[in-house]
Amino acid sequence: MPVSVTSRALDTRFDRRLAEILDYATEIFAEKGYEGASMRDLSRLSGISLAGLYYYFESKEKLLYFIQQHTFTTIIERLRERLAATTDPEARLRIFVRNHVDYSVAKQKAMKVLAHEDDVLKNGYGTELAATKREYYRICVGLVEGLVKADGLKSVGSNAAATGGINTRTAVMGLFGMMNWLYTWYNPRVDPDAEVLAREISDIFLRGIRAGKMASKPSIDSLQREPVGRPEKKPDSSKETTSSGKRRK
Amino acid sequence: MPVSVTSRALDTRFDRRLAEILDYATEIFAEKGYEGASMRDLSRLSGISLAGLYYYFESKEKLLYFIQQHTFTTIIERLRERLAATTDPEARLRIFVRNHVDYSVAKQKAMKVLAHEDDVLKNGYGTELAATKREYYRICVGLVEGLVKADGLKSVGSNAAATGGINTRTAVMGLFGMMNWLYTWYNPRVDPDAEVLAREISDIFLRGIRAGKMASKPSIDSLQREPVGRPEKKPDSSKETTSSGKRRK
């Protein structure tokens, strides 16, 4: 019977062993992808027999769930601790970025698994993870809105706010993009450390969403709704492709 | 024998049929991932028998290669056409973003496959795609450097340039992050169209890399080298994980 999911309980032999296996699993999932990695790969890497693995978890799916859930909750946990330190909007946003970048740099593989195998888990664990993810997203939106409010003015409407002429959702997703893309390119040997990196990303974002003398139009947009998706038949008009092949022997 | 890979040659029946299959393949690869999707899935979706598929291409791997190579070269092709229109640095950067966003919105699934199955292909096709990708990346770096130069000053050093205090590589990767993350969240029914989206992303990026009155330190950094990676043993000190499991019946 499952007990907890958070950090505690590294005490028992069982938990320590499971944690070790999860690290190995994170490694191959990051390397070969969830579907591409086999339990036999994990067996080989961990040195535990194929059947032996199943003493610690009940399925490959649950293995992925453990990894993702732990990664997510740890990030949020640490964020909450750090955010308690200040109420200044800009400082809080910088803390958010710093926290995310810190974890991405320290646990690059776990972040890759989190970002890469995002929509693998289905109805059971999938919805729970989606909720955790939404929670994290909402924290970020809250920080950005706090920032917009603190800067005074420039906010247009209530849910379709404009940040320097930029939709809040777009801005937040842009920030997540910069941070979550890290795993594809970050190389500790040539790239700045987490502190510098977080500052650079924060700078781009903060300057980016604040109004300045723009080259194009200042900000006349305010017509963007929130995500409430109504069901509908999607036409999806995409066609066109390549040619070339083998053409029969 | 393979002939071309670019846009032409939708003439023959063979090419038209292959193009159709590639569209179906893009769809399931986007939905289930390359490893997760089976040839039987593709057979079912396309209505072509399992064996019949192999008349048009020689392996699942080649299928992925076709999709990725075509997507990449099309984007670059269109970009080159559009860039010919102007020499103004800012306008050119905006064209780059617009072109990328346009394609991402119009061919969301293809972009997902491109971004998601980035490191699946190995030595043969893999290196060719990597070269194409690097070419695209270099175009973007060129545009950003042109922008920095046009803004005058602020450039520090030659390869470790500072754009408003931000490493060029970081800035470019941040931009790619914003654009390539699109496929994870963009919803045509609630989000701005490509034009608006491209403008918002460009605005964030352009304001972001230009110096302004900052809240924190202005820009004293200039100590970041370029990617020249020397081979070395990576220690990779990451440990720590979750607990909880089933604990034997």
Place this chain on the structure above:
DNA sequence: CTAAAATTAGAACGAACGTTCGAAGAACCG
């Protein structure tokens, strides 16, 4: 030391995988 509990692993399960083969059907050209 002994007995119970926790932990490991060899071997095998059915299912699904990518791919191939040979023959049958459809289209084309004289």
Place this chain on the structure above:
DNA sequence: CGGTTCTTCGAACGTTCGTTCTAATTTTAG
């Protein structure tokens, strides 16, 4: 019309997949 070429497919190939069964081994506690 007949003959050649292009296109399609059912059936099967060998392999690998996630998972389970059962028994043996190791650890723990009295």
